[in-house]
Structures are given as structure tokens and as C-alpha cells.
Amino acid sequence: MTRLALVEKGVAYARRTVDIMVKAEQFEPWYTALNPRAVVPTLAIGDEIITDTLRIVPRIDAEFNGPALTPPIAEDAAVMEATMRDIMGLHYGILLYARRLDENGKSQTVIDRGRFLRAQRAKYPERAEALDRRIAGNERLQKALADPAEVERHVGEAKALVSRLDQAMADSPFVSGESYTLADTFATAALARFRMHGYDRWWQNGANPHVAAYYRRMQERLSWVEAGVVDSADERDI
Numbered sequence: 456m457t458r459l460a461l462v463e464k465g466v467a468y469a470r471r472t473v474d475i476m477v478k479a480e481q482f483e484p485w486y487t488a489l490n491p492r493a494v495v496p497t498l499a500i501g502d503e504i505i506t507d508t509l510r511i512v513p514r515i516d517a518e519f520n521g522p523a524l525t526p527p528i529a530e531d532a533a534v535m536e537a538t539m540r541d542i543m544g545l546h547y548g549i550l551l552y553a554r555r556l557d558e559n560g561k562s563q564t565v566i567d568r569g570r571f572l573r574a575q576r577a578k579y580p581e582r583a584e585a586l587d588r589r590i591a592g593n594e595r596l597q598k599a600l601a602d603p604a605e606v607e608r609h610v611g612e613a614k615a616l617v618s619r620l621d622q623a624m625a626d627s628p629f630v631s632g633e634s635y636t637l638a639d640t641f642a643t644a645a646l647a648r649f650r651m652h653g654y655d656r657w658w659q660n661g662a663n664p665h666v667a668a669y670y671r672r673m674q675e676r677l678s679w680v681e682a683g684v685v686d687s688a689d690e691r692d693i
């Protein structure tokens with residue numbers, strides 16, 4: 456989302472990939488000094504550090520010259536913001552791991568991650584704050600994955616959001632109006648994520664046709680390649 460906003464705005468940027476899995480760099484002191492919640496992304500504009508995608512992308516739009524990524528009409532701008540909050544509110548962890556449960560209905564990856572986080576907690580007591588939050592999140596995730604109704608609720612929310620996007624795109628080529636906005640960076644990334652997790656049947660075989668056409672248009676934009684949007688990967692990469 457952040458990279459799409461930078462590219463669509465025409466802003467040159469330097470990228471530093473933070474390995475949040477194997478090296479768990481997000482918990483290292485240099486990173487939590489920038490991002491105390493120990494999550495990606497983080498954007499530096501000069502000396503200023505900005506965290507949280509919902510705060511980052513409007514700053515990109517406001518700070519730099521380039522095409523406006525916020526609709527000029529207040530009503531469309533409100534739709535844009537509401538859509539971004541909806542997209543950010545989904546539980547992508549449940550969507551991912553619910554597709555990869557073993558015969559006992561558990562995700563070995565999530566269980567292993569919990570062990571890894573607890574080992575990190577023992578090794579680096581000074582990183583307790585960020586790690587404790589993540590361990591609690593891992594436990595909530597394991598509990599949610601064990602509850603089919605809960606999984607269904609989250610998958611249903613994501614599916615309903617795709618239907619709402621489809622309705623929005625019946626009247627306009629973009630999520631909120633006639634031009635590309637910040638909501639399109641969110642929708643593109645969310646749809647790419649859904650596709651990666653095997654939910655693209657939601658817009659195949661005639662379902663949600665406006666989303667299907669929209670997704671193809673977004674794939675054809677230069678920003679798809681330049682921002683490095685990824686919508687397929689093997690299980691190990693994920």
C-alpha cells in the first residue's frame with residue numbers, strides 16, 4: 456500500500472526490507488526506536504518517522520508534488536477513507552492460515568511462530584513489550600483458527616468487502632470516484648492478498664465482474680510492477 460502510494464505519486468524512495476519472519480528484525484532496538492509497535496511499514500520523510508499505513512499514505516499525498524491521490528469531492532473522500540478503514544480492519548492472518556490447517560484443524564506455522572516468539576522473549580527480556588503483545592496476538596489467532604464459526608465470520612467479512620467494492624466499481628473505474636486514489640492502493644494490495652491466499656474465486660466465473668475488470672486494470676498499471684505487488688507465492692515464501 457505504501458509503495459503503491461509512493462509510486463503513484465511519483466516519489467523517489469529508498470526501500471529497506473525488514474525481515475519480520477526469520478530474522479525477526481522488527482523487534483530489534485533500532486527498529487522499535489522507529490516503530491514502537493514493531494510492525495511494518497515505517498516511512499521516513501527526512502528526519503520524520505511515520506508509522507501506520509492509514510497515517511502514512513495521506514502524508515505521502517499531502518507532502519509531495521504529483522497527481523492528487525485524494526478525491527476533490529468531499530463525499531468521495533469520505534468513501535475513500537471509509538473503504539481504507541474497512542480494508543485495514545480485516546484479519547489477514549486468519550484469512551491466510553485458515554487455508555492451511557492440518558488434519559487436526561491447526562496451523563503448524565502459527566504454533567511454531569508462538570514457540571519462536573516465546574524463545575525470543577526469553578532471549579531478549581528488554582524486548583518484552585513488543586514481544587508480549589505479539590505472543591498474545593498469536594494465542595488469539597490460534598484460538599480463532601480453532602473456531603470454524605469465527606473463521607467463517609472473518610472470511611465472510613472479506614468476501615462482503617469484495618462485493619461492496621464491486622458495487623462501487625459498477626459506477627466508477629476506481630474505488631472512490633473517477634481517478635486513482637489512496638483507496639486504490641489499499642484495494643489493490645487487499646485483492647492481491649486475497650488472490651495469494653486462494654480467494655480469487657470471489658471475482659472469477661462471472662462473480663463480482665467489476666472487481667475482476669478492476670483487478671486486471673490495476674495489474675496493467677506501471678505501479679503494479681514498480682511497487683512490487685505480489686499476488687502469488689508458494690507456501691514456503693508466504
Ligand SMILES: N[C@@H](CCC(=O)N[C@@H](CS)C(=O)NCC(=O)O)C(=O)O
Binds near residue numbers: 481494495496509589
Ligand atoms: N495497521 C498496521 C498494521 C501493521 C502490521 O500488522 N504489519 C504486519 C505485517 S502485514 C507486521 O509487521 N507484523 C509483524 C509481526 O507479525 O511480528 C499498519 O498498517 O501499519
